[in-house]
Amino acid sequence: MTRESWRTRLGFILAAVGSAVGLGNVWRFPWMTAENGGSAFLVVYLAIILLVGVPGLLAEFVIGRRSQRNPAGALYRLSSGSKSWGAVGLFGVVTAVVLLSFYSVVGGWILRYFLASFTGGYFGSPGQYFGAIDFGLPAVGFHVGFLALTALVVVGGIRDGIERATKVMMPAIIVLLIALAGWAVTRPGAGAGLSFYLDFDGTYLRANFFDVLGAAAGQALFTLSLGVGTMITYASYLGDDHNLASDGSLIAVLNTGVGVLAGLVVFPLLFATVGELTGPAAAGGGPGALFVSLAGAFSQLPFGQPLAVVFFGVIVLAALSSSISMLEIPVAYLVDEFGLERRTATAALTCLVLVTGSANALNPGLFGFVAGTLVDLMLTAGLAGFLVFVGWVLGKDAVTEFSSGAGSRVRSLGPAWLWSVRTILPLFLLGTLAVNLLALAG
Numbered sequence: 001m002t003r004e005s006w007r008t009r010l011g012f013i014l015a016a017v018g019s020a021v022g023l024g025n026v027w028r029f030p031w032m033t034a035e036n037g038g039s040a041f042l043v044v045y046l047a048i049i050l051l052v053g054v055p056g057l058l059a060e061f062v063i064g065r066r067s068q069r070n071p072a073g074a075l076y077r078l079s080s081g082s083k084s085w086g087a088v089g090l091f092g093v094v095t096a097v098v099l100l101s102f103y104s105v106v107g108g109w110i111l112r113y114f115l116a117s118f119t120g121g122y123f124g125s126p127g128q129y130f131g132a133i134d135f136g137l138p139a140v141g142f143h144v145g146f147l148a149l150t151a152l153v154v155v156g157g158i159r160d161g162i163e164r165a166t167k168v169m170m171p172a173i174i175v176l177l178i179a180l181a182g183w184a185v186t187r188p189g190a191g192a193g194l195s196f197y198l199d200f201d202g203t204y205l206r207a208n209f210f211d212v213l214g215a216a217a218g219q220a221l222f223t224l225s226l227g228v229g230t231m232i233t234y235a236s237y238l239g240d241d242h243n244l245a246s247d248g249s250l251i252a253v254l255n256t257g258v259g260v261l262a263g264l265v266v267f268p269l270l271f272a273t274v275g276e277l278t279g280p281a282a283a284g285g286g287p288g289a290l291f292v293s294l295a296g297a298f299s300q301l302p303f304g305q306p307l308a309v310v311f312f313g314v315i316v317l318a319a320l321s322s323s324i325s326m327l328e329i330p331v332a333y334l335v336d337e338f339g340l341e342r343r344t345a346t347a348a349l350t351c352l353v354l355v356t357g358s359a360n361a362l363n364p365g366l367f368g369f370v371a372g373t374l375v376d377l378m379l380t381a382g383l384a385g386f387l388v389f390v391g392w393v394l395g396k397d398a399v400t401e402f403s404s405g406a407g408s409r410v411r412s413l414g415p416a417w418l419w420s421v422r423t424i425l426p427l428f429l430l431g432t433l434a435v436n437l438l439a440l441a442g
């Protein structure tokens with residue numbers, strides 16, 4: 001049986017952007033920004049995307065395209081059968097399951113808000129509404145619904161499932177977000193939200209540098225879907241004629257653009273209704289506060305109800321195009337390494353995440369730890385492992401792979417890229433890992 005591949009270059013790019021653009025942009029990014037000094041966080045975050053995110057993305061692409069395998073199989077084969085490197089890849093596969101187990105719970109919340117927006121179900125009392133649905137049996141139900149939608153796409157495979165779905169979702173998301181941003185920035189009071197978001201506060205940054213750095217690094221990896229092997233897996237369905245560097249840069253630019261755009265929707269809405277600092281303070285008050293503030297905003301604003309349908313509809317699509325990229329990793333692993341049918345593999349993993357996700361949906365403490373802390377640690381450690389592998393095991397071969405399909409200008413960047421992947425980037429990641437672990441201990 002020949003392995004599947006993307007039908008078009010655009011199809012690959014949109015699927016990868018679909019993976020990158022997700023709850024990280026709309027839900028986790030404002031949450032983290034609000035907790036870490038607003039624009040100060042934004043600046044550090046953008047710098048890390050450029051200096052660490054893009055080279056890291058290319059490292060994952062190189063592993064995936066060279067091996068044509070899932071992360072575990074890729075590292076095992078490319079190291080000529082080293083079990084330890086195989087285990088590093090397998091760590092990514094496990095991380096994907098952990099990620100999906102909380103992501104699908106949040107996806108369930110959004111699905112519920114989307115459906116409730118049609119009737120204005122939460123308009124009367126947004127705070128109580130969320131409190132009644134966030135954890136417990138209703139959350140389990142919507143988590144299962146969201147997971148089922150995810151599985152439905154993945155079971156269709158690369159071309160007929162993922163590529164076809166994301167090709168419709170991504171343009172829809174971008175067009176609708178632009179329209180929403182145009183509306184949000186003209187709300188009365190939006191200016192305060194924009195200045196919190198965009199004015200640079202150097203004092204805050206100097207006082208909290210390491211906290212901001214740790215949070216920004218974690219968020220930068222999360223938003224670009226790095227450190228799990230999603231990008232390894234997606235690139236494993238690519239041919240040699242792709243210019244990895246230009247595709248990767250485009251993906252990073254589009255993801256960052258959508259993230260900033262989402263901020264232009266979310267921050268003005270938070271400040272427009274709940275007044276200065278209540279919004280971000282509320283958003284900083286935990287993962288659910290953002291929903292409460294936004295739902296409150298929609299319930300007070302003119303045309304709030306149809307706009308809420310559009311807004312939550314966009315987020316459902318963004319979340320789905322990311323969750324399918326998480327489920328695809330372990331599915332590819334079972335298909336590649338154990339010869340399972342895609343259908344069987346998808347069904348087995350869906351059952352597994354049904355259970356692990358329900359644990360998160362029933363236990364707020366567990367959820368908070370997984371979504372806020374554990375994921376940052378696993379992504380950082382995972383990407384550090386992938387970079388060391390590319391830098392020290394693949395070495396020169398990585399540059400060859402990097403250059404295949406690229407023009408001469410990109411090729412000339414190969415050696416500098418390899419050098420950074422070998423040295424400063426893993427050091428940087430291990431440093432932030434240490435900072436995050438210290439924060440956890442202290």
Ligand code: PHE
Pocket residue numbers: 019020021022023024025099222223224225226228230322323325326
């Ligand atoms: N990048 C996605 C988001 O921002 C999350 C994600 C992380 C997806 C890792 C796949 C792998 O929502």
Ligand code: NA
Pocket residue numbers: 019020021022023024025222223224225255
């Ligand atoms: Na993202």
